């Protein structure tokens with residue numbers, strides 16, 4: 511029997527007795543309250559709610575009260591395979607004892623239907639934001655610099671995790687540069703398990719690396735192993751630039767041909783049009799260390815091991831500025847979601863459905879694209895299968911470098 515359809519519409523979700531999440535209603539605090547005018551602002555004590563829109567109390571599945579996620583800003587120097595040190599910037603969870611920023615930023619994992627509270631803080635100078643790429647919050651909570659506030663102190667972003675899928679978060683101030691510096695991390699939203707779930711799989715959010723459940727068309731399917739691979743190219747010269755280098759400024763003085771303000775003005779001298787990456791990474795690991803297993807004692811890599819007969823979910827994100835030509839050798843991969851959206855999910859079955867990329871057939875990803883791939887290797891496929899990415903110049907298509915890793919199918 512197929513699993514029930516779980517709608518993404520918050521109103522339907524709230525009415526569905528099988529849905530265990532809580533749904534936020536938008537409220538608008540009165541201007542006289544002195545509160546931030548965010549339409550979806552939720553008072554910490556649950557008071558001051560608009561009487562017409564009673565907001566159910568936020569909760570998580572594991573804890574009786576809301577659990578805000580905190581991200582602080584930090585910089586780190588990372589030694590690359592050629593011995594050069596490169597500075598990276600990013601976010602980390604300061605609530606984990608002894609934790610610090612490692613490129614890329616700490617993963618965030620939620621459950622479909624949860625209300626998310628993300629506190630951005632620890633910014634000592636200048637400003638940053640967090641944009642929740644693929645999520646659809648109000649403008650105030652979208653973290654896009656210039657369109658909403660840039661955070662110099664502290665801000666709590668709030669939104670509803672309405673659709674399970676693969677997303678990422680990143681700074682959106684002087685975006686091109688700050689993203690290159692490493693100011694991004696994965697943002698994963700898990701679906702609830704099917705009614706008859708495998709008792710061996712914990713309740714969501716599922717553990718990083720698997721096992722868990724993922725949406726596939728109209729159902730929720732199990733995976734045994736999970737790999738999250740973020741493709742990224744690093745130009746070390748960009749990592750010597752200043753916070754505001756080449757940043758456009760607001761400009762209401764210069765007018766365009768129609769007499770409207772041009773809005774942006776590249777005042778800092780020089781743009782970020784020259785990009786010559788020297789390092790090619792998967793999930794922060796530069797090639798060739800990418801080839802190693804994560805358990806490698808010297809240079810942990812991103813290769814993944816899966817048993818024949820089991821299912822591997824690969825969440826692939828292009829965090830690069832070059833065009834990424836990807837090839838999975840020896841294994842077919844079914845694309846079940848793109849850009850955080852499930853393929854073939856009603857009522858959109860007319861427009862999309864999961865499809866298979868045959869072993870060895872290349873596919874291209876460009877900046878910010880995400881593919882969720884399901885791979886089910888058979889006993890006949892026991893062995894080592896190469897996954898290789900060519901980083902092609904965004905204009906000339908010249909291959910600037912590669913990153914390579916493996917799927918090891920074991921008995």
Ligand SMILES: [Cu+2]
Nearest residue numbers: 638681683688
């Ligand atoms: Cu930033």
